[in-house]
Amino acid sequence: MNDIIASSRPPLRNAAPLVDPSPQFQVVLTKWMDFFMLNRKQHLCESDISTLHENAKDLLRVLNEVLPDRTGSMHGDGTKAGWNIWKAHVVLHQAMERMLYGYSETTSAQGAESAHKVNI
Numbered sequence: 001m002n003d004i005i006a007s008s009r010p011p012l013r014n015a016a017p018l019v020d021p022s023p024q025f026q027v028v029l030t031k032w033m034d035f036f037m038l039n040r041k042q043h044l045c046e047s048d049i050s051t052l053h054e055n056a057k058d059l060l061r062v063l064n065e066v067l068p069d070r071t072g073s074m075h076g077d078g079t080k081a082g083w084n085i086w087k088a089h090v091v092l093h094q095a096m097e098r099m100l101y102g103y104s105e106t107t108s109a110q111g112a113e114s115a116h117k118v119n120i
Contacts, residue, residue, distance in 0.1 A: 001018055002017045002018055005017065005018070021066075024066045025066065027062055027066065028059075028062050028063060028066050028067075031055070031058050031059040031062045031063075032059055034055045034058070034059075035052065035055040035056055035058075035059050035091060038051060038052050038055060039052060039094055039098075039104065042103075044098055049095050049098055049099050050095070052094060052095045052098065053092070053094075053095035056091040056092050056094060056095065057092070059091060060088060060089065060091065060092070063088065
């Protein structure tokens with residue numbers, strides 16, 4: 001594709017070359033699978049919970065590196081950067097939930113929908 005762009009007429013010829021993002025996304029998916037597969041285990045020992053929290057921190061770090069304009073953080077001028085992954089940090093709460101309750105209602109790290117409703 002870059003050969004086609006280079007041989008085309010301006011303004012396309014002046015465009016920056018395309019870069020395949022696949023290797024970076026493979027790193028993100030690998031970090032997600034590290035977190036998700038450990039989180040799915042029914043019984044976690046103390047070291048597993050510590051590893052789960054470290055995996056969550058690694059996942060967020062890699063997401064921030066690969067998608068710096070998509071994390072919802074603020075630019076220097078005070079504007080919001082790109083779209084915000086709703087509650088991406090929720091993976092950080094998963095280790096505490098597993099430690100306190102011994103299980104998780106969901107393996108997606110999202111709270112149950114009933115948690116948002118008032119019981120009558």
